[in-house]
Amino acid sequence: MTDIQGLLGDEAKDLLTFTAQGIPSEDLVLPGPDFVDRTLSATDRSPRVLRNLQSLFDHGRLAGTGYVSILPVDQGIEHSAASAFAANPRYLDPRNIVELAIEGGCNAVASTMGVLGAVSRRYAHKIPFIVKLNHNELLTYPNHYDQIMFGNVEQCFELGAAGVGATVYFGSEQSDRQLQEVSQVFARAHELGMFTVVWCYLRNAAFKKDGVDYSVSADLTGQANHLGVTIEADIVKQKQPENNGGYTALDFGRTDKLLYSTLTTDHPIDLTRWQVANCYMGRVGLINSGGASAGKGDLAQAVRTAVINKRAGGTGLITGRKAFQRPTSEGIELLHAVQDVYLDDSITVA
Template sequence: MATSVSLGKIETYLGTKTDSLLGFKSPKIPKERLNLPGPDFIDRVYAASDRNVRVLTNLQRMFGNGRLRGTGYLSILPVDQGIEHSGGASFAKNPDYFDGENIVKLAIEGGCNAVASTFGVLGSVARRYAHKIPFIVKLNHNELLTFPNRFDQVLFGTVQQAYDMGAAAVGATIYFGSDQSTRQIVEISQAFAHAHELGMGAVLWCYLRNSAFKKDKDYHLSADLTGQANHLGVTIEADIIKQKLPENNGGYLALNSNGASYGKFDKLIYTDLTSDHPIDLCRYQVANCYMGRAGLINSGGASGANDFEEAVATAVINKRAGGTGLISGRKAFQRPLKEGVQLLNVIQDVYLSPEVTVA
């Protein structure tokens, strides 16, 4: 295990958020109800499931690699933006990453547990790197070249290809709430079952996608709706859930205003299970992952002017909520290699600090 990190540097990045995020002590859902990350997480939680020994072995490969090895936490580098957002939009800031080998090098030098990318990227360098860092092969993508743009996740390869590549896990996205979500649920549930049969883990990007979710706020980021997406994700046996950090709540309330009828909800979600504190909102996401039996990793978001501060705050929220780690791409690869490594390490420092505790 890497050496633990002092709190001072983390507090420097948090700045004015320090007291709010590190001083929070009254979550709506107490931590005693959660299955919390820890060095024994595979034995304590995953081993009680129906996952076969080969799946447990590959999950252990992921949890046992990188700077966070042996902690029960994950730091993953995901770079599938060349398809999802276009290569030009993603790599213009740093053209070195048109070469997929540099993606894998960044993950290794950055001390990540695993690297997640496309069939093309990982397949192009598999013989050199698949045995050096766990691969998470992304099965589907939104191709974003159809005009006008449409938002649908389509399969780009097979589970067998990922297995033959030596992958530790497969990854996939479902756009919950979209017109295509039912087909995607069927496709990916079948893909995850096949991956488990072959001994690979399964990581699900549980994203919401529906123009109706944008009203007075962007409820694609609401705790109640993202929480339900997580709950659907663990229902198809995702081992790890990737979700955006919640920024608001009350999606069901907003969508059911003006006499509309959408979904099912209970107002206790907003009174007894959540507050407006970001750690409480994230904890509701964890609760929907079977109280942490499937690990919740939050995404790092787009690159901007305050990447280090935002990344540290997101990591603190995730860890204190009972989450399992961070999966951050653009903030790392859209900058020079040395700075990208530094950003990944700063995220990992949060999980290595014994002073950043679960609330």
């Protein structure tokens, strides 16, 4: 097993023993082996959606825990193939992407329709597919924050997908249209029996003020999550919060002082718990993103993110660039280290 305490370093005691000061864990719907039966079976999701969600929770090293570890590789579009794969060109081949997810013990692989369609007959029955349907292609000049559909739900169904994913850039000029498009996509996916995953990202230059990036503030990302679950996402993907007070710093929107005085503190577990709370108190799973690859410290950073997510009441991690932008053996090691956090019974919800 991974030396989690060693990787956490000086933060180990604080992160592993912290007790939540805002929203108590007793108020949350927590992950567990019976999550689909206990929580999702009471929803309007069809038996086919429940079956595909159960297949997600039953796959990989985390099978039967109620937690998920997902490999996402859609950066070839959003960040350019060169910036995504130059460090490890073998992942330009879709087969190697799916093989990394399988060998890495992931619950699912999330990628583009082209990637998963290229290998669907070989792998769709071996690991759950999540097709990411919309993207921000950055050949438009000047670049702009928009997500456009690259395919339709029927194509995802035909290639054997268990779920579909889509991004909404909340705060961008196009967010209203994206929200409507993704809502329609999710409704159709549920009709066909696939679960839904929404990437709830904030994009607006105005969210950066006085050197602070409030697009990763707990209050603004929490609201993005709340909008995501409103369109019936089954899983929300969100960046882990790095600060709070976006509403107040930007003098924007509406909030309540209790959020900053009572419901959260500046501790990362409390901040992430506010994200969980906005996912209907955990009835919709929160998965945090693993973030960009920074090199040597990636393993420790991924473990730290996983510990915070788990102790906050989250459902798992979606880790891409930290895994595939390095030699395969190291990528597998990193994925296993993240999973070891969720397999460690001594790491409990705060």
